[in-house]
Amino acid sequence: MTTVAIVGCTHAGTFAATSILKQHPDWTVHVFERNDSLSFLSCGIALWVGDHVSDPKRMFYSSPKALAEAGATMHMRHDVLDVDVAGKVLRARDMNTGEVGEYRYDKLVITTGSAPVVPPIDGLDEALESGRVLLCKNWDHAMAIKERAGSAKSAVVIGAGYIGAEIAEQFSEIGVKTTLVDALDRVLANNFDATITDDVEQAFDEHGVTLALGQKVTAFRPAAGSDGIEGSGVTVVTEKGEYTADMAILGAGFRPNTALFADQLRMLKNGAIVIDDYMRASLPDNTVLDDVFAAGDSATVRYNPTGADDYIPLATNAVRQGLLIGENIVAATKRYPGTQATSAVQLYDLAMSATGLTAGGAKRRGIAAKSTTITQDYRPDFMLTTTPVTTTLVWSPVTRRILGAQFLSKHDISQAANVVSVAIQAGFTIDQLAGADLFFQPNFSQPINFVGAVAIQAVAES
Ligand SMILES: Cc1cc2nc3c(=O)[nH]c(=O)nc-3n(C[C@H](O)[C@H](O)[C@H](O)COP(=O)(O)OP(=O)(O)OC[C@H]3O[C@@H](n4cnc5c(N)ncnc54)[C@H](O)[C@@H]3O)c2cc1C
Numbered sequence: 001m002t003t004v005a006i007v008g009c010t011h012a013g014t015f016a017a018t019s020i021l022k023q024h025p026d027w028t029v030h031v032f033e034r035n036d037s038l039s040f041l042s043c044g045i046a047l048w049v050g051d052h053v054s055d056p057k058r059m060f061y062s063s064p065k066a067l068a069e070a071g072a073t074m075h076m077r078h079d080v081l082d083v084d085v086a087g088k089v090l091r092a093r094d095m096n097t098g099e100v101g102e103y104r105y106d107k108l109v110i111t112t113g114s115a116p117v118v119p120p121i122d123g124l125d126e127a128l129e130s131g132r133v134l135l136c137k138n139w140d141h142a143m144a145i146k147e148r149a150g151s152a153k154s155a156v157v158i159g160a161g162y163i164g165a166e167i168a169e170q171f172s173e174i175g176v177k178t179t180l181v182d183a184l185d186r187v188l189a190n191n192f193d194a195t196i197t198d199d200v201e202q203a204f205d206e207h208g209v210t211l212a213l214g215q216k217v218t219a220f221r222p223a224a225g226s227d228g229i230e231g232s233g234v235t236v237v238t239e240k241g242e243y244t245a246d247m248a249i250l251g252a253g254f255r256p257n258t259a260l261f262a263d264q265l266r267m268l269k270n271g272a273i274v275i276d277d278y279m280r281a282s283l284p285d286n287t288v289l290d291d292v293f294a295a296g297d298s299a300t301v302r303y304n305p306t307g308a309d310d311y312i313p314l315a316t317n318a319v320r321q322g323l324l325i326g327e328n329i330v331a332a333t334k335r336y337p338g339t340q341a342t343s344a345v346q347l348y349d350l351a352m353s354a355t356g357l358t359a360g361g362a363k364r365r366g367i368a369a370k371s372t373t374i375t376q377d378y379r380p381d382f383m384l385t386t387t388p389v390t391t392t393l394v395w396s397p398v399t400r401r402i403l404g405a406q407f408l409s410k411h412d413i414s415q416a417a418n419v420v421s422v423a424i425q426a427g428f429t430i431d432q433l434a435g436a437d438l439f440f441q442p443n444f445s446q447p448i449n450f451v452g453a454v455a456i457q458a459v460a461e462s
Pocket of ligand 1: 007009011035079136163297315316317
């Protein structure tokens with residue numbers, strides 16, 4: 001009988017366990033997880049802070065009990081201390097008893113995910129220890145943020161990516177005076193071009209969020225909090241100023257949690273385990289390992305707009321890759337189709353969605369790209385109401401292929417990014433998208449839908 005060891009169980013681990021057990025109900029599947037819960041949807045943290053969550057317990061879609069019932073041997077509150085990849089054995093410490101056990105396995109599944117980036121900034125370690133600065137990733141972090149947000153009058157959020165922007169938005173909505181700091185000179189700078197982020201910055205401004213952009217944080221210092229909680233209060237020092245608040249949230253990105261496998265497996269420079277189309281890891285010399293799989297935030301993705309291995313920590317990738325492990329654990333049979341890193345976010349009344357490369361992202365990677373932007377109402381103006389959609393299409397002037405798209409509107413345009421995502425995955429050119437069959441019906445769309453319209457405009461500009 002085959003024995004599998006799964007290390008880490010949030011999204012990639014949960015989906016890997018269920019897919020393996022579905023295909024091989026008679027196998028022994030050991031699941032090791034440090035936490036006492038699994039499958040936590042971190043995307044709900046900001047929404048919970050803003051009281052948009054019906055019941056925080058519903059931010060989990062599975063449980064140790066459910067996986068045990070599916071046939072897994074669960075080792076919750078177990079910290080995997082080391083893994084001998086070549087020897088097929090690992091050691092895990094029971095965090096309740098302190099006991100260390102040794103486990104032999106035939107196949108290894110690495111779903112250890114990611115950890116928040118904690119840059120080496122003066123005073124940060126102490127600020128994290130004392131709770132003046134909080135991280136935003138797992139259930140424990142979520143509870144700490146929710147509790148503090150109940151009494152804090154002010155906050156500094158460091159990092160204006162999706163996570164920082166969403167937290168800052170919700171803080172401002174519940175009356176916490178918020179400063180949003182980022183080293184880059186725009187909010188959401190890695191996800192959207194300025195055609196979109198200018199409007200977002202205006203929305204932050206209108207809601208009283210102070211934007212402190214284009215400035216690196218250089219130090220954290222304890223300060224007197226105004227919420228009466230001992231040990232609260234922090235001054236965030238940047239290259240351009242000092243911001244004092246009752247609490248700070250650090251959202252400076254994520255790094256793969258793969259130290260256990262250093263020097264044993266091939267990794268990108270940042271520590272992401274390089275996997276092939278069948279989720280198989282390889283030795284540092286590139287030899288593919290048939291019995292070692294990785295998925296989710298601990299691993300690379302194939303990024304279709306560039307065709308290269310990349311690091312894009314998203315639950316969508318973790319889920320799809322985790323599922324594929326069950327399909328490929330005996331033999332390489334089902335290929336991973338890659339990702340466009342398609343995503344969406346709602347800030348105030350602005351809906352935004354994106355897929356593939358931004359113009360800025362293409363430039364950073366040295367890829368020739370042109371960008372076409374249009375703004376048109378999503379449906380005809382004979383309707384009693386309508387509202388504009390700003391659409392940016394990023395495309396290659398060399399191959400004419402679509403590289404990316406971004407959308408912003410007060411209307412729900414989230415599905416538009418999914419349409420272009422599929423087009424990129426299928427290798428569409430701007431000409432193909434311009435001629436694609438997209439419906440017209442006045443409740444929903446113009447005679448020429450904004451997705452087709454931007455492609456037609458790109459063809460005209462080519
Ligand atoms: C605030 C926030 C909002 C987000 N919003 C979205 C969103 O809207 N859409 C989206 O697609 N993505 C979103 N993401 C990203 C998404 O949450 C991650 O991509 C996803 O959690 C990755 O899942 P994973 O299972 O690969 O890794 P992780 O979630 O990092 O889980 C890894 C697990 O491994 C365990 N582990 C690690 N090492 C060990 C060890 N040695 N022993 C035992 N256990 C170990 C950890 O305890 C953890 O439970 C968001 C992330 C955050 C933080």
